[in-house]
Amino acid sequence: MHPSKRFFPSSVLALSAAVSLSLLLTGCFTQVTQPASQGGAPVQLSGEITTRSPVNQNDGSRYQSFLVSLRAGEVYRVSSSGALQEPVLVLLDADSRPVAGPSASRLFLMPERDGRHTLSVSGASDTAYGPFRLTLEPVQVTNGGALQPGTEILGVLGDGSAGNTYSLTVSEAGLYELLLSSDMFDALLKLQGNGLDTTDDDSGGGSDAKLSLMLQPGSYQIQAGGYDNTGAGGYSLQVTRRELPEGVSLTNGGELQLGQQITGMGLSQPVEYSLQVAEAGLLRVEMRSSEIDSYLELNGEGVSTVDDDGAGSGYDARIQVPVAAGSYSIKASSMDGNNGLFTLQADLLQARPAGARIEVGELVLGHLQEGRSSRTRLRISEAGNYRIDLMSADFDTLLKLRGQGLEEENDDGSSGTNSMLSLTLQPGDYELISGSYENAGVGSYTLSVSAVD
Structure with missing residues (x-):
């Protein structure tokens, strides 16, 4: 949503809806037109x-205004196209008060x-220029069904309305997206039916609401409303079936195999997977998504840990801990409660027992006794950038490096309490x-050294 802008309309050139609209604006004139009634051709x-x-005085952007004659009781949609990117639209009444917008x-x-209104078009910034075309058309209002x-x-929502209710019948299982948009109120979208009961406030961007759901065949009830029943004004509601990339299927729960990457759908509740580990090693679980802020939980065999952005890439999550053989539970969800696609993969990295030395590219598994620390020699043969990780699910790690004139240490430089x-x-x-x-820790740890490009 763009911030509110103040517009200063220019002078008027009369033009009825019945006359050709091929005239170009010149000088300081604006066009005046009257869109047709429902069923008529768009203007x-x-x-x-x-x-x-002319310049908007609040931000330096430029604008152009049109005088349009509108009828009370009608609902009109204005859409833009052309080289001017995301122009900001606003409608003013005869007293220059904003009655719709601003909206991109x-x-x-x-x-x-009834009467004349000013429709103003503004650039999104003080560097936005270019030609544009507006299409005005009356649209039919559907407040239920x-x-x-x-x-x-x-x-359209009236003042204090609890929302409008619609029905949706799904004949084929799949991934569906519902989007409730309004430039007049903070949207709230609800879906119930077939065992589902979910709500969204602003996952659609700005104050719009969006639900992305796996829906099974059956009947559903959808409610379009405003947050805290404060909405009033017009809105659009879209229902689309989202096609998955070729060769991709959704796996929302069940058993996850080591080395297998699956695609899931983040919902309002965590999606739970089971994982069997046959031997001890370093378990790495990664959850990646371009749609939600990933959140991972890992539990089992004395391990209980979480992560939200340990993968170091955007909002991806990664858990990397030493584990024993046994059964584990992985829960995938989102930090912000939004719905969206994600990928999940678990790998068991082989680690040799920790000894007196470690080489670049190696991963070793050791055990720390209470009040003790472990010392390991590292030989660097080529100058460069290196990353050293000390990780444990049992204690808060502390990593130190000494040599060649350096004395460095780190406590929580990685995810969680890892170093x-x-x-x-x-x-x-x-x-x-x-x-x-x-010196309070006891338990297993992994130490790794890697070269960084």
Whole structure:
């Protein structure tokens, strides 16, 4: 949603809806038109934001205004196209008060009384210029009834309304997306039926609401409303079936195999998977998504840990802990409660027992006794950037490095209470000290060294 802008309309050139709209705006004139009633042909308005266009005093952007004659009781949709990217649209009444918008690229108009209104088009910033075309058309209001996938309807909420209710019949199982958009109130979208009961407030961006759900065949009830029943004004509601990429199927729960990558759908509740580990090692679980802020939980065989962004890439999550053979539970969800696709993969990394030395590219598994630390020699043969990780699910790690004039340490530089040093090292011998915070830790740990490009 763009911030509110103040517009200063220019002068008027009369033009009825019955007359050709091919005239171009010139000088300081605006076009005046009257969109047809429902079922009539859409009205087209053309213009261009240039350095000669008037300036919005609040942000320096340029604008152009049109005088339009609208009928009370009608609902109109304004959509934009052309080189001007995401123009900001706003409708003012005869007293220059905003009655719709500001909104980017699209606007719904619901005049309270007959008469002329000013429709203003503004660039999204003080560097936005270019030609544009507006399409004005009356649309039918649907405040209830049956929804069909692949369609968009327009509804209106009255003051204090608890929302409008619709029905949706799904004949084929699949991934469906519902989007409730309004530039007039904070949208709230609810879906119930077939064992589901879910709500969303603003996953659609700004104050719009969106639900992405796996729906099975059956009947559902959808309610479109405003947050805390405070909504009033027009909205659009879309239901679409989302096609998955070729060769991809959804796995929402069940058994996860080591080395297998699955695709799941993050819902309002965590999606739970089971994992069998046949031998001890370092378990790495990664959850990646471009749609939700990933959140992982791992439990079993004395391990209980969580992560939300340990993968170090956007909002992806990664858990990496030493584990024993046994059964584990993995829960995948989102930090923000939004719905969206994710991928999940678990791998068991082989680690040799910790000894007196470690090489670059190695992973070793050790055990720390209470009040003790472990010392490991590292030889660097080539100058470069290196990452050293000390990880444990049993204690708060403390990693130290000494040698070649360096003395470095880290407590919680990695995810959770794990430690990480990222250093530029010169050729020579170094000592790594694997310990715990305040020497209070006991349990298993992994130590790894890797070269970083």
